[in-house]
Each structure stands twice: as structure tokens, then as C-alpha cells.
Amino acid sequence: MTLDQFQALKLWHQQHAQFAPLEKEAWEAVVTLWLIxxxxxxxxxxxxxxxxxxxxxxxxxxxxxxxWLRRRLHRAGIVRCDWMAALR
Known part of the structure; x- marks a missing residue:
């Protein structure tokens, strides 16, 4: 992932925190583990x-x-990822 994609995801999660709190928490956990x-x-x-x-x-x-996993699950129709558009 590029820094621009990281920034886009961060902004999307901040803007949609009220409507998708679990998405925001999951992404923050991923970024926290990445920093570890x-x-x-x-x-x-x-x-x-x-x-x-x-x-x-x-x-x-x-x-x-x-x-990658979320994109694959989204395409398979298992989960819905509204933030995919932020990565383009």
C-alpha cells in the first residue's frame, strides 16, 4: 500500500466512524499491529x-x-466494504 492509500483509508474511517464503527476499530487494530x-x-x-x-x-x-482479504470477500459478496472506493 502507498502512503496515499493509507491516508485515504484513514480519512474514510474518520469521516464514517459514526456509521461504521467496527470498520474503524478493525482498521485501527491492523495499523496498530503494523506499527508493532x-x-x-x-x-x-x-x-x-x-x-x-x-x-x-x-x-x-x-x-x-x-x-487484499477484504477486497476478495467483498467481490465474493460475503462482506460489504464501502471503503474500497477510497483506495482507487
Whole structure:
């Protein structure tokens, strides 16, 4: 994801927080875990925790994976994602 897409999703969730609070909370959880991956990876490497470093490295791809999964579920008609238009 690009920074522009991150910004667009952030703005969409802020503007629609009243109508889609669960969407906003889910996205904030994804971004929080992504930040844990950004900060925790180097720390885990410094203290010698290889498993944790691998886990935090995987968290770096979480926002892209979340958007990919939601887009796929939206196209299959399983969930409705109104914020897909914000990513274009």
C-alpha cells in the first residue's frame, strides 16, 4: 500500500466512524499491529529473539493482506466494504 492509500483509508474511517464503527476499530487494530511490527522487529533482533523478530516481520505485511482479504470477500459478496472506493 502507498502512503496515499493509507491516508485515504484513514480519512474514510474518520469521516464514517459514526456509521461504521467496527470498520474503524478493525482498521485501527491492523495499523496498530503494523506499527508493532515496525518498532518491535529491530528490538527483537537486538535482544536476540529470532521468533519474535520473524513474527514482527510478518506484521509488516498485515495492512496489505487485510485489504487484499477484504477486497476478495467483498467481490465474493460475503462482506460489504464501502471503503474500497477510497483506495482507487
Amino acid at each position: 511490527g515496525c518498532v518491535g522487529g529491530p528490538v527483537a533482533l537486538l535482544i536476540g529473539r529470532g521468533f519474535i523478530a520473524a513474527l514482527t516481520f510478518a506484521l509488516l505485511f498485515l495492512p496489505r493482506a487485510y485489504v
